[in-house]
Amino acid sequence: MIAWLDPHDPFPDVEQALGAGTDAPGLLAASRDLSPERLLSAYRQGIFPWYSSGQPVLWWSTDPRMVLKPEAFKVSRTFRKTLRRVETDPDWAIRVDTDFHAVMRACASAYRPGQHGTWITDEIRTAYSALYLQGMAHTVEAWYQGERVGGLYGVALGRMFYGESMFAHRTDASKIALAALCAFLSKHGVAMIDCQQETEHLASLGASPIARAEFIDHVRRATALPGIEPWQFDKSVLSPWTRRYHE
Missing domain, CATH: 3.40.630.70 (Leucyl/phenylalanyl-tRNA-protein transferase, C-terminal domain)
Known part of the structure; x- marks a missing residue:
């Protein structure tokens, strides 16, 4: 399971991202929040958003990068x-x-x-x-x-x-x-x-x-x-x- 983040929740540790052999290697968390503050926090921790229209915001930290x-x-x-x-x-x-x-x-x-x-x-x-x-x-x-x-x-x-x-x-x-x-x-x-x-x-x-x-x-x-x-x-x-x- 990945974490669901409410607006003020911190990101989980990137080591909790789904690993190789899963359906979504690197997937770490999901949220509805895509504020500039959330984005900057993500980038400083090696995390990025990637998702499609109709999905929640999906946050990733791939390994390797x-x-x-x-x-x-x-x-x-x-x-x-x-x-x-x-x-x-x-x-x-x-x-x-x-x-x-x-x-x-x-x-x-x-x-x-x-x-x-x-x-x-x-x-x-x-x-x-x-x-x-x-x-x-x-x-x-x-x-x-x-x-x-x-x-x-x-x-x-x-x-x-x-x-x-x-x-x-x-x-x-x-x-x-x-x-x-x-x-x-x-x-x-x-x-x-x-x-x-x-x-x-x-x-x-x-x-x-x-x-x-x-x-x-x-x-x-x-x-x-x-x-x-x-x-x-x-x-x-x-x-x-x-x-x-x-x-």
């Missing part, structure tokens, strides 16, 4: 050439926090093979928009000829970033945004991006699984550090990737 170390982001020879074009072509731009709501809507409507519907419900959009207004959630967006063609959003606490979702309306557009984010975070001493769950796509970008205990230990230390100020950058941040590449 998929993370992307910014310097491990994979840049192939071909993608390096793409980033060089982005860097030099005035038709391309990287922008930050121009329209949080639009990015969330684009992520919600993005096609994902094998997935029906979206976990980015109206309730999720409301909660994360509140974090954005508090300066704790951000978007990174790839623009081409004045149009937003790709991007991502996530939560930033201290020197920790929690990636939530990406979208692309043009080839490699979300990956371009992620490249910019990784370069920016690496520059500011962020050692880890939380990717939550293990997928082949995330692995292809350089993410890898680590033990939950190691992840939570890092989260506790990273979220206690001062946050990044200002949270602002442009495509010049891509220069570390255009000067070298990772196979």
